Every structure is written in C-alpha cells, then in structure tokens.
Amino acid sequence: MVTGLWNIAADQPDLTALVDPSGREITYSELAGTANRYGRGFRALGLEPGDSIVLMLPNSADLVAVYFAAYQTGLYVVMANWHLTGAEVAYLVQDSGAKAFVAHERFAAAAVEAAAGLPAEARFAVGEITDFTPLAKLGEGEEGRPDGRTMGSPMLYTSGTTGRPKGVRRPLTGADPDVVPPSAAWFFGIFGIKPHDGHVHLCGSPLYHTAVLNFVVISIQLGHTTVLMDHWAPEDMLRLIERHKVTHSHMVPTQFHRLLALPDDVKAKYDIGSLRAMIHGAAPCPLEVKRRMLDWWGPVVIEYYAATEGGGTAITAQEWLRKPGSVGLPWPTSEIKILGEDGTELPVGEQGLVYMRMGDATFEYHKDAEKTRAARVGKLFTLQDIGYLDEDGYLFLCDRKNDMIISGGVNIYPAEIEGELICHPKVADVAVFGVPHPDWGEAIKAVVQPADGVEASEELTEELLEFARTRLAKFKLPRTIEYLAELPRDPNGKLYKRKLRSQEGSSSGA
Template sequence: MGVGGFGERESVGRGEGEPVGFGAVAGVWPGRVAVVEGDGGEVTYGELAGRVHRLTRALARLGVRPGECVAAMLPNSRAFFELRLATGQAGLYFTPFSHHFTPPEVEHVLVDSGARVVVVDVGLVEVAGPALDAAGVPVERRVVWGGGAPGWVAYEELLAAEPATPPAEPRAGGVMLYTSGTTGRPKAVRRRLPAAPPGPSPYELDFMARCGVGPGPFTQLCAAPLYHAAPGLFANMALQLGHTVVLAERPRTEDWLHLVDQHAVDFLFTVPTVLHRLLRLPAEVRARYDTSSLRAVVHGAAPCPPDVKRRAIDWFGPVLYEFYAATEGGVTAVDSADWLARPGTVGLPLAEVAVRVLDEDGRPLPPGETGAVFFRPVIPFEYHQDVEKTRRAMCDGYFTAGDHGYLDADGWLFLRDRRTDLIVSGGVNVYPAEVEAVLLAHPEVADAAVVGVPDEEWGQRVGAVVRPEAGADAADGLVERLVAHCRGALAGFKVPRVIELRAEVPRSEAGKVLRREIRITGA
C-alpha cells in the first residue's frame, strides 16, 4: 500500500484482532457506538443488533419469504441500517430508492421489484401513498418510519411486538439497486443470493482494504445518499468492520469539515464535486478545522480533475483513495502514492476482477489505445426482468458501463469518458471530462460541464456551461478569459466554441453531470 495508507496512520493495536461482521462486532463490543444520527442520537452495537433481530422477525410475520424484496424510501437514517442488516440475515433483497422520486417513479420501482413490504419516512407518505395504491401494496405492508400516519403501520410498533432474539437459521441477503443509465426507465441490478451465512465477502473486504479502510474502533462519516450504490456499500461495511457511523443529510460544504473535526473522523466517502467545493473555501475557513484524523478520503462516482486531486492530497495528506465501479460491480482502486506516480489512473483491478479494453468489433486493444472498458464482475448479475438489456451490456462474460479508457503496459486503467458523452468534431474525438478538468482549474469557475453542440460543418462542436465562483464578474470578460485559459491548456479543436454562464450545472445526487438536461441556447 502506498504512503499514508491505512496501516501507517493507525495507533498501535487498532484493527489487530478486531472482529469482522456485524454480528461478531455486536457480540464482542455491544457497548460500542454504532450510529450517530443527524440529531445527535446514538445507538450502540448491542442495541442495534436487538432492533435488527426484532425487524427480521417482523418481516417474517408480515409474510416476506427468502428471495423476496423489501423496499424503502428514506433519507439518511438509522432505519437504513436496520433494514439492510435485517434483510441481510433473512435471505431477502433490500431495495432503497431516492426519496426525491415522483409518484410514477416510485410506482415503477415497487411494481418492477415486486416489493412485499415498503418502508417510508413519515415526511414522504403523501408522495408515496398514491404510488403504493397504484402498485397494489396492501395497507398491512406499508410501514412508516419516524412517526405515525393514518393507514400506515408504525415502524416502532412493528418492532415492539417481536422478541430481540436472533433468527434460528440466518441466511445472507442482498441489495437490489435501480440504475437508470441514459435512457429508459430504471432497471434493477439483481444478483443471485449466496448460500452462505450473513457477513462481508472476501471481495468486499479486499475492496475496502484497497480503499484504505479496515476494521477497528474507527469513525466513518456517511454524508452521501445511502440509497446510492457506493455510499450504501461503504456505510454498511462500516458496521461490518466495527466503525462508528456518523450520519449527515445533505451537509453544506463547510459542514463536512465541521463533522470531521467534531467527531475525529477516520474515513469518509465523497465525490469529486465535494472535494472541489471544499478546496474553494477560503483558506481561513479551512484552517478552522482539524482534519488530521483522516486516514482515508475515498472518492468515486465521477471523474476527478487532476488539479483538484493534487490540491486535495496537498491539503489532507496522502490519504486520498479513488476507485472505479458501477452499480453492477467494483473494478479498480488506487491510493495517493500510486496515483501521483501515474497521474490520472483509476488503479489496478480488484482481486478476482479482470479488465479488458475492446474496439467497436469487440476485439482487445493493445496498451495505450482507447476503447470500451469491460470488466468481469466477481458476482454475476442480470438486469431484473430485462434479458435484452443484460445481453447488450455483456461481451463474453464481461460487462461495460459505457466508459472509454485504456490500459497501460503494466495494467493500470485510465478513463477518458463515457461513450455516450463523446464529442466527435470533424471526425476527431473530444472527451468532455478533459475539457471540464481544464475549466475547473480556473479560479473563477465553481462548476462546469461540457457537451457536444450540433454543427452543420463539423458534426459537433464543443460547448460548455459554467457556474462562476461567487464574486466573479461575468460582465468583465469572464467568457473571454475562460477561452484564453483553455487555449493555453488544450488543442484548438478541444477549446469550447461557446460558453454559457449559469446559476447551476445540473448534477445527480451522486455528483454525475446530467448532460441530457443541458441545452446550450447560444449555439
């Protein structure tokens, strides 16, 4: 592991001989704090284990059988962990989904997943209720968390009716998440449930270790939406490794630093957009907070501009870890030292993961040549009830998320961009992420996104939308300064031909640019 890795910054004895697996941790350290909620409330491992056992029995009493699905529409809360752990020891699928969904989106997930029980936050019953009606979910299987609501089963009453004894025959469950891609309705990534007892797999433990995260009485900040794949995985693994999880819901930029300082956070998962915003805070604001406790700042979900990453390493130290993954599976990871030695890489493949770069005819490309990135998932999956989508995404057992990149001679993976985002101008490929990285390096740019604009002569030309930093004078030649900045760092055909200044750049909650929502009117 590179400089500043997990083992090099821990205290003597921390992590050595620590139990692994939620049940084991709760048995050995029942008094250790498991979760700190947003309002400051705490629950210990022993208390959480008792509630998980009660919930497991309650789901069985409601008639949910192994292999069936429990869905949840929740903000970041303790209920997420209780549901994930309970389904994870009852042989069930757990499907958390965005609490920003509209009723039609909720209905689609519930019908497609066949959810037998649905748990909804009390503040969302008005949105969810009509969707549950349309999906035909019976009232006795509609559970409300965080209070009471007419026509709903109260979560706490459900638990109170059951004993806190563990199930006689625990069985591993799984998570079935919905991923939308660029077109069509969301599809669920479904894996066969393992015939094994609950607990983290060797693959998951290797993934965490490659991201600098290991077992012990550490603290992990969970501030990204838990219904997304990566935040949910890191949060769940925190409890499998004995960490104390500090929950936050949509913290402001400075709040991230306050939480790290207040709770002496060891590990956190975030996205490049957050890193960029943290670096844009005034130096005197950043200096107010002690971040020296951080052992691993893990980022993924979207490309990280090299300038942002270098400055983050300079600030936090060599504790940044990056991974490349999709809802369909993890692929690579890299620590700070290896990234600094090979700037731009997203790492080497995880254990048991194989990566290929293929041309348009499905033939392997030699090192250094850009093509479609395919990887062989450790755990095979299918898109639920969509055989054709599964077939289109696979090639000889290898899957692609649509990303393009290349492998170097030593097997390190470098990403360029998604194939669907590629701009072809005059027959030449332009990768938006490269242009965005240059724009984001400009001190007057808070956020940026690059898209292709139709052009009769060239097919497409490069266009950009930019959110200026507060205080930037848009009327004082900002666009002209940005064009000049790009010309100093990019080949002429990559320089944006049109730049529009916007109040916001559309991004998903996972930090991905929503290019399909961008319309450049000045083209």
C-alpha cells in the first residue's frame, strides 16, 4: 500500500489530501506540487539542510504546504503560537536562528516586529503585510522537486508554562522524505489507525501544537484526508464529523466539556457513527467528563500521555473503565519509571516524579544544556509530573510538581479539586493553586470561569463550596474562590497558572 505525500500524489493524484477551513478540497497532487514549488523557493534563497524557518500561520492549506516544503528540504520548522506578542515570536526567530519567516496578515503587527532582523527577501506573507513578499511568489514559476531532498524536522518549543520556551531539537536523520518513517504507522497503530482504510482526520486545534501537527502530518502521509478547522466550536465539529464521515481526531478535555454542554437536541441532531478513534491528551481529563463522553460516543475515546521530548502511554476506553483515572501502559519501546527526589526508583503505588524515555531516541533543549541535564536521570527524562504505577504497570498522574500545594504539611493536588468543581453545571472552567498563608504555608484558592449566563456572586461561591463538600475531604476545600470571564489557557488546554497567580480576579471570598 503506497504511503507518503509524494508517492500517493503519483499513485492517486486526485485523492483528497486536505479540506481547507473554507471547504476547498486540495488533492495530493496539488499539495505535493505546491510543496515542491515552495521547496525550490527555499533552495533559491540559499537555505540548506539544518537551517530553520518560523511559521506564524492559522490552520490552512498554506501552512501544510510550507511545512512539507521544509520537510523535503532538510529544514527545521518552528511553529509560532500566534497568540504570542511580536517580542515573544522574535525570541523564537532569534533563538532558532531562523533564515526565513512566513506569516498571515491576520497577525501582521506581531509578524513585523518578530521578523525585523531578517532581510526583506526572507519574509513571506499570506495576504498583505508591509515589507513582506507574497507567499505565492516563493518559487514562482518553478516546477519539479527541489534539489538535494532530505528529511527535515519540526523544532518544537515547549509551552513555557514555567518559564521561557525551549526548543526541542533532534538531529536530522538524512532520510529520504519519500519514505514514511516506520514510527508513523507504529504510532497510529497504538490507536488502531491503519494507512488508508477510509480514514478521515479532523483537526480542530491550532497546528502550532506538537501533537496536533503530528496527527495532521502522519494522517496525510498515511493516505487519510485531513479536514482543517480554523476556529473550533462544538456544534461545528459535530457538523464536520457528519459531513466528512470523520474517523479520528486529536482532542483536549476542555473540548469534551464544551461538547457535553450542548443541548441534548443539538447533540442528537448529528450522525457520529463514523467515529473510530477520538484521541485525547495534553491535559488531565476529569473522570466524570470522560465517563459522559464514553456514554455518548462509545468506546472510541482513547487517552494518551506523552511529551514533545519523546515517550508516553496510552489507554483504550475498555481499559479505562477497568482502571478509571489511569493514562495507561507505556507504548512499545517506551519506558516509564517513578523516581524519588534522589533518583531512586519507587515501589508500586508510591507517588514520585514520572520519568520516561522512547527507545534510544535523544534530544536536547536548544541552547540550554543545563535544562537538558536537569531533566534527566541517565537516559530517562521528566516533565516534572507526579504520579504512580499500579501493580499492573498502569500509570496514574496526580499533578505537576510545580502545581502541588503543601498546606499544613499535607500534599494536595489541585488537579483533583479541579476535576470535581468542573462537574458543577455553573462552572465553565476552573483553576486551583496555592497562595501564601502565615500559618499553613499555603492555602487553596480556586479561580472559576462561570458558565454562560451565570453571574459571579456570594451565592454562587456558597453553592460551589457546598457541592465540593459532598465530593472532597475538608482539607481539600478552597479557602477562597474568585471569578474571571475567561481563564488563560492555550488552545491545547494547558493552563497558565503563573498568570493567574499574578493577576486579580473579581473576587468573592469563601
């Protein structure tokens, strides 16, 4: 069975590779041709294997074509989060040593600031940006594949929830870009997804996220049509699932929560019978939310835990019902261990730092040898998550080490409290963290985003606390609750608690 963008373009040129957010369909032949033209354009600019480019683009056929152009010319691709300021994107440009920058006019102001240090001929725009060259002119008039084709790589930056982002840069392999790495089919195989097989992938999150990008790229490489959403909305997702007979997607728990909040008649209006593997990760999923999604969608909801740096676990719906709350068993060739602060391995059931590795794969944090060393014990590395393994080897996560609250000498995990409060129908989102307390060291504080149409009030605070008292031990109850119109999450579901700690909400004390 033929796999790989360029191989499929030759074998099945009219097969649909992409459905743009506008609804426009792009064939494999068209996508490969555009990627070739852009690739030749990068070569003409003097870019060589090992050089970097930065993209600041919304989900679109343009983004995917530029990515594959870089992929076949040995370039590192840095995907800029378009919520960042110009100065923050400029850091990515400078830190990665980017030789070219491609942006959308939607982000013009930030793009101009970010690309100020690059020559005019290395700045490209979708739409109009002052002193940027239209992307359509990159490789204009060129045909055929670029010279010196060799496989490039994404250079993904960690989300920076605890500091400045660090690039994860892997050595280039020198492989043929027409040969799909066996790891791609192997990874999808974890979720029961095969090449071709009538699969359609729906992408509803921004492609600047590691997993989102991986799922789209691998789907295309394995012959799956990919449907792109520019802005995710719950009913829009259901509509696209029905229209395109979507089989798989990558999701986050906040999307589950919003889907479940739809009226029953809206949920029942769409045919979702095509779904085979709706995969979620990136953020903790409250147990009740997961159960409700399984009740609605059936055993197609699959969870995983993984890292940009490599390695992870996965758990099927059937396994999760036997091991509720677990994120699963290690992937084949992946290793998971729980270590104490001194680096010694802890016994079954004992909580400690989760360390992992993926075979013999290596990585480094770009220009940060100290961060690389600090994250490792031998060949293992940690994301600073706290968890434990049960007697069957299943991993359970508690929280991030940096988020753990120590109150009166007791370790308290905010994720547990958040998982209970989010189940209240008047709560749209919630964050829990510790604040300084003169007697206990830290006290528990909750910041709540009320559901649509719900007003923050003393009455709401008491209602939420009464709800929490039925589900949590007394020492886990928030001492204060504040309210915000929206919590600072990135679109992949990660919560920026450091921002909450430094800002004041419209408070209502408990």
